[in-house]
Amino acid sequence: MLNKRYCILSLSLFLLAACTRDKSEPESGGLLVLNIEHSVQQNPLVVDDFLYTNEAGNNYMVTEIQWFFSDMELIDASGNTFTFPEAEQVFYVDTDIEATKEIKFKTRIPAGNYSGIRFIFGLNEQKNKSNRFVNPPESFMFWPEYLGGGYHYMKLNGKWINPDGLTEPFNFHLGIGQVYETNNQNYASYTFGEANCYEHCEGYRPGSILPSIKAFIHNYFQVNIDDISFSVADGKQTNLTLEMKVENWFRNPHTYNHNQWGGSIMQQQDAMQMGCENGHDVFQVKPSE
């Protein structure tokens, strides 16, 4: 009895498929593929080799870069904004994982001419919540609760040659910054936020171990690409390349010197602020060749 039902169902589906096949029309909108590249001085990034010198004169190498970008929007020639749905608003990129370097958006984009792209480097306050990602590799980016919770915006790991001629590791990690009791700097231009930790974690900050934290600073920033022009056509695929110019993290407007900031900056808001302010010209988007 069951098999008869299967048979009827299968035949029906088959006939329906046969009937509709010839009537298909080109789907409205086009697809976007974003290829991610990392470069230093206009050449593809080479890891694990002391090939590079930053603006401060530090001879350095990069071992890996892992980062988030989110909330990408496309701006058409008339100034209208196209926003991707929630499922396509956060992306993780990892120089060690090829699959993360090609993003095929599933959402179709209205056909037309586009002249701008915006996205967030890292994650904004609403998205940067602890436990958002439970699966690796994204979950490995978690930012400790004590330091504000959520996730690293970026881990850029490498080594540099210090003034003693020794190879010293650096972890250029960007995420939520902290204002400590001993900190007197003026952070007026920054958005202060609550810690993103679970409620029951409140109060586990032992002042005897580390200075008390007065506030947290969300260091994410918006990237505006307005020197681009590309078209999207119905039923077609558009390929763009998003390039991270690694050396620009360490220059313009601030000259970032590893000898000054040392190997770790997750608890040095001044260093993270400098890195994020340098981020304005780190990214470039262009039509893929």
Add this chain to the structure above:
Amino acid sequence: MNRYFLFPGLIIIMLLSACRDKKSAEVPEPTPYEINIPFAFPSILNIPEDNPMTEEGVQLGRYLFYDGRLSGRTHPDSLMTCATCHIQANNFEAGIDHPVFEGGIVHGITGKTTHHVMLPLTNLVWNRSGYGWSGFIYPENDQPFYRNLEDFVWLAVIAEDELAGDTTRVKELFQEIDGYPDLFLKAFGSSTVTFKNIQRAIAQFVRTLISANSRFDKYLRGELQLTQSELNGYVLFTTEEGADCFHCHGGGGNPLFTTHLFYNNGKDTIFNDPLDRYSVTGNPMHRGAYKAPTLRNIALSGPYMHDGRFATLDEVIEFYSHHVKLSPQVDPLMHHVLRGGIQLTTQEKADLKAFILTLQDDEFLVNPDFGPPPLFPDQK
């Protein structure tokens, strides 16, 4: 025209399907085994498509895991199985105070010691990036016999420094043991014992060994508060200017307490182990790199490091605090290396250890589902 050929094809498929239904009525389908994902744990599991978890498969795997005849031998002096070394009470390791494996250094049935010390079998259902200290068994491996937990079972049975068995002899032996063929029938639809199904069953059982109810888990779930010393230790664990353990060993956002990735943690400056991470990747920067093991139940997992050079947690903390060595291969995450380590005070070391001990899951260590069965299928 193709449509005309498809109609008879569909009918044949229906008939074949009907035949299969009749056969499956004789051997009940095994019951799917559900893994409940603990709070904040990954939802993606390492369960291969050709070995889905079933209640019957797990039950069979548990018998095999604890049955000394897995070595293919029946003489009382020649029995050896997974549980000979992987002891539940010791986080499925031998334990530093094992009466036979002195200092926790294990050897196989022939007396030959293993190349590296043991790794725990805890929470391996979430390991998707390679097994063993070097990660030489991994899903994308070109060599089809070195891809997943099932392959590790095969390797353990045949390896000279483990069971030194013969797969044909093992499967033939279990074919003759009362009760086992019926268990294979229930788990895999055939009473013919194959070594492949032995591998599958043991791997299924090992994937059930989940530790997720430590004091820290209860703290994360808001069920209890840790002591001040433990909380201090947690802060040290998860801060770069503290002990900076979290980048490799996880924390609240990565409750596996490992990334399952590979790091040179600054133990040495000369690297001559032929089975380090370099042996897998061929990248010279990976010399001296090994898997970061999970810190769950770590107090029971000594000796520590790939070669078992440290006997106690105190020695490990002392190493990370004051004895980390600089080499070209040391991982960038060891950013305290030029100071020799994280420079913890005596109190900080005590606090850090107190936190690490909150990762011990006493329930896991005595859970009867993970322990030896009261009787084997032949009632022995």
